[in-house]
Amino acid sequence: MSMLSFDDEINGSEVDFKVKKSSISRKLAREREREKSKKIKSDQENERDLEHFQIIDDLDGVEVEDNEEEMETTPAAPSPPHPSAQPFPPTTSIPDAYAIHKARKKREEARKQREYIPVNRDIIYKKTSSRLVREDDDSDEERIEMKVNTEEDNLDEIHLDEGQQDEALTRWEEEQIKKGSSFKTGVDVSVGGPLDDAVVEMVASGGSNLPDAKDYIPAETMLVTPLDVMLREMESEVASLEELVRSNEKDLESTLNAMELCDSNIIKYEEKSKELSLSFKFYQETKCFINDYSKLMGLKIELISELENDIYKLFENKVTKVTSKRRGLQSKLASQLGITSNEQKSVTVDIPSKLPESDDEVDEDFVSQYNTIVDKSETIMSDVRQEYSEVSHVKAVFEKWKQTESESYRNAFIIECLPKVFEPIIRLEMVGWNPLQSKCPSFEDYGWLSTLMTYGMTADDDNPDLTLIPMVVSKVVIPKISRLIRSCWDPISVQQTRRLVRVVSLIKADYPVSASSGKRCKEMDGLVGEIQHQIEQVIIHEAFLPLTADRSYNPDSKIERFLSLQYLKCVKILQNILLWDRVLDDELVFKLAIDSLLNRHLISHLQTSTHHLEAMDKVDMIIKVLPPFWFEDSNSLLPQLLPFANYLASLSASISRKLIQCTTDTDRKSHKLALQKVKSMLLRINARSILTNLTKNNT
Numbered sequence: 001m002s003m004l005s006f007d008d009e010i011n012g013s014e015v016d017f018k019v020k021k022s023s024i025s026r027k028l029a030r031e032r033e034r035e036k037s038k039k040i041k042s043d044q045e046n047e048r049d050l051e052h053f054q055i056i057d058d059l060d061g062v063e064v065e066d067n068e069e070e071m072e073t074t075p076a077a078p079s080p081p082h083p084s085a086q087p088f089p090p091t092t093s094i095p096d097a098y099a100i101h102k103a104r105k106k107r108e109e110a111r112k113q114r115e116y117i118p119v120n121r122d123i124i125y126k127k128t129s130s131r132l133v134r135e136d137d138d139s140d141e142e143r144i145e146m147k148v149n150t151e152e153d154n155l156d157e158i159h160l161d162e163g164q165q166d167e168a169l170t171r172w173e174e175e176q177i178k179k180g181s182s183f184k185t186g187v188d189v190s191v192g193g194p195l196d197d198a199v200v201e202m203v204a205s206g207g208s209n210l211p212d213a214k215d216y217i218p219a220e221t222m223l224v225t226p227l228d229v230m231l232r233e234m235e236s237e238v239a240s241l242e243e244l245v246r247s248n249e250k251d252l253e254s255t256l257n258a259m260e261l262c263d264s265n266i267i268k269y270e271e272k273s274k275e276l277s278l279s280f281k282f283y284q285e286t287k288c289f290i291n292d293y294s295k296l297m298g299l300k301i302e303l304i305s306e307l308e309n310d311i312y313k314l315f316e317n318k319v320t321k322v323t324s325k326r327r328g329l330q331s332k333l334a335s336q337l338g339i340t341s342n343e344q345k346s347v348t349v350d351i352p353s354k355l356p357e358s359d360d361e362v363d364e365d366f367v368s369q370y371n372t373i374v375d376k377s378e379t380i381m382s383d384v385r386q387e388y389s390e391v392s393h394v395k396a397v398f399e400k401w402k403q404t405e406s407e408s409y410r411n412a413f414i415i416e417c418l419p420k421v422f423e424p425i426i427r428l429e430m431v432g433w434n435p436l437q438s439k440c441p442s443f444e445d446y447g448w449l450s451t452l453m454t455y456g457m458t459a460d461d462d463n464p465d466l467t468l469i470p471m472v473v474s475k476v477v478i479p480k481i482s483r484l485i486r487s488c489w490d491p492i493s494v495q496q497t498r499r500l501v502r503v504v505s506l507i508k509a510d511y512p513v514s515a516s517s518g519k520r521c522k523e524m525d526g527l528v529g530e531i532q533h534q535i536e537q538v539i540i541h542e543a544f545l546p547l548t549a550d551r552s553y554n555p556d557s558k559i560e561r562f563l564s565l566q567y568l569k570c571v572k573i574l575q576n577i578l579l580w581d582r583v584l585d586d587e588l589v590f591k592l593a594i595d596s597l598l599n600r601h602l603i604s605h606l607q608t609s610t611h612h613l614e615a616m617d618k619v620d621m622i623i624k625v626l627p628p629f630w631f632e633d634s635n636s637l638l639p640q641l642l643p644f645a646n647y648l649a650s651l652s653a654s655i656s657r658k659l660i661q662c663t664t665d666t667d668r669k670s671h672k673l674a675l676q677k678v679k680s681m682l683l684r685i686n687a688r689s690i691l692t693n694l695t696k697n698n699t
Contacts, residue, residue, distance in 0.1 A: 326542070370432065377432070392451050426476045429448055434484055470512065473511040486533075491576055574598060577597065606647060616674050649682070
């Protein structure tokens, strides 16, 4: 570390400055010293090598004859010194001719073996294209050759080079021809020299860069391919080319076919694109229509339901008024007749000659309210365009769908959805329809049925659209009938029952939903359930026949008149139930008519009667309402009528006993006629076995 000090003249004090060298500076200084020492050492080695190079250069300048004798006798002239070489030191001796010859031999052997000529142990030089080592010297100093070329030498060199180039070019052409003819046979034509891309390039450039002719082998020494071998190879080549041509022709044919197919597909898809654009337009229009129609009917269906509820309540009030009056009269008569029979008091209630029915009353208030509801229904669609409010316009939309896009029409199950689509319009049109009323038109007389009758009509009888009308009837008409049965059907009214039986029979015969779909119709099952429920309610509440004790028969007494009125009511109920035969299931009809009413109520009442002639008249009423075809189809008695046949047998026995007790001819005659009538009744219901036993007992 060096110390620097400066005198401060102002303060008179002395300040020391210390300059500290960094580690990098020290490293750089050491590197410079190391390089300097290496350079000195290298210069020394170069001086030693230069002495050896000088010896070799001197040897190259000496001309030695091939004859060894001359080499031994003739003294070698010293070669001129190389410009870059330094003169030998005075202590070095000049080698003799033998040493020079030996050195040259050694150098030629090393060149043949393609090895390096070691000058010393440290430096080894590679063999290059030059003859002497000094020609490969990479020294920066250029050697100046002290040689003068005359014009004759230059011309000789030029003619020599042109001759060599022509000869090399000729040989190169022959070798190329030979190489092309023997390429397939695997003959090696490049034995004489390197015929590569560099040679081709030299020939293309005019042969100026061709190698010497001595580097090539003459064409006569190369292998020659036999003619038959060349012929076979050419035939094989031709066959392979023909096969390739055939393959290409097939490919060309398939390509042309594919192009024709592509052209046809282009034409087809262009036409199809037009169809698809039309289909897309149709689907968009249909979608918009269905969305608008659904939203509109979602609002209107609430108003339609309110009108239907109003008119159902109007019908229900009318029927309830009649049934309440009838049941109230029945309860009053029963209670007062019971008191009279026990306490012998007079009866103040008049017994009517016939039962009141719903059709007998005509209420002007009912008619006015009915007309008001019907008029109101006509204004619900007043703010709606015809294309949404009429069945014909809605029908046209879906018929167009079926005609233009039949596949999507089937896949969307439109036929299953159409009843729901037409339901609001049909319900609005049939708001005031009640088949239980007189002068009510059939549902077949409405316009919607005739419009939908031709929906999707084709010559094919198996067209699935033919099931549209039965499905609409089952989804719209049958539920309306079920609601009317629950609201305003009077099972005791013969006229209402006949009208109802007529419309239900029409639906089951002409619009068989179960037959078209192959499944049971739940709407029809619901209708049958409503009918059964109303009949059972009537049997429970109005089929009232009290069982009285033994009494003297007086047809003019009030109790007999009441019992006759109740019996007549039960017979009417039985008659109305039997009207459903062959419309409802036989099992259900037998259950309601025979088991629930005839055997339980009517026969029990007849068994308590003491006047046999009066009982005969009541039995005759039952026989008249029984369906004749029950006894025409078979010759045996129905099992359900066995209790009724047994009662007729017991009645016949009672009449026979009474006949014996008769004292007058008039009584005998009347009892004989009654006995014959009972036997004819047994014969009519096919109770032949009972009649035979009865005849045996009488004899």
